[in-house]
Amino acid sequence: DAKTTQPTSMDCAEGRAANLPCNHSTISGNEYVYWYRQIHSQGPQYIIHGLKNNETNEMASLIITEDRKSSTLILPHATLRDTAVYYCIVRGFTGNQFYFGTGTSLTVIP
């Protein structure tokens, strides 16, 4: 599975969009991009995933560049409850596990 690189931490004002970047320059053609988040002391929570097209659900939007070497998770209107560690994970079609790195610690500021 391809390695990902994320900023260690980010701040976002409450009510504004939070844009979390992820680099995955070694991604291969059959690998998906997944996003999870983990709120302190809770289990990781699935957010969204995609292969090459942009995706949107009730929680967030995922923008994947045309060359698939990077992506951005967008939380359109961040709230204090969105404060968490966000993990970008690249996993192949037949992968068994999700490799969680250190992620991005997002703090939403009132």
Added chain:
Amino acid sequence: DAEITQSPRHKITETGRQVTLACHQTWNHNNMFWYRQDLGHGLRLIHYSYGVHDTNKGEVSDGYSVSRSNTEDLPLTLESAASSQTSVYFCATSPGKTYEQYFGPGTRLTVT
């Protein structure tokens, strides 16, 4: 609503004791996973199962065992607990091999 539960949520045990952590899901998912989370290591896969009577070793399986007798449950057993197994343990389920995984609330285990 379908859910995944883990019990106990907190456990303190002594070195050498056998410990079993429970994981129960009502999603009716075939795939179940056990991870441990430690500072500096992220989440690491211990064991996983793709269905009843199926079990497989993950990245850090030494000292752990699982058995799958029904769809709903995948208990994790520490045969002889060691201090190095002090960790937070998460169970996860997935409807299929290529799908996202859904995690339980976790069990914090301390081995003294």
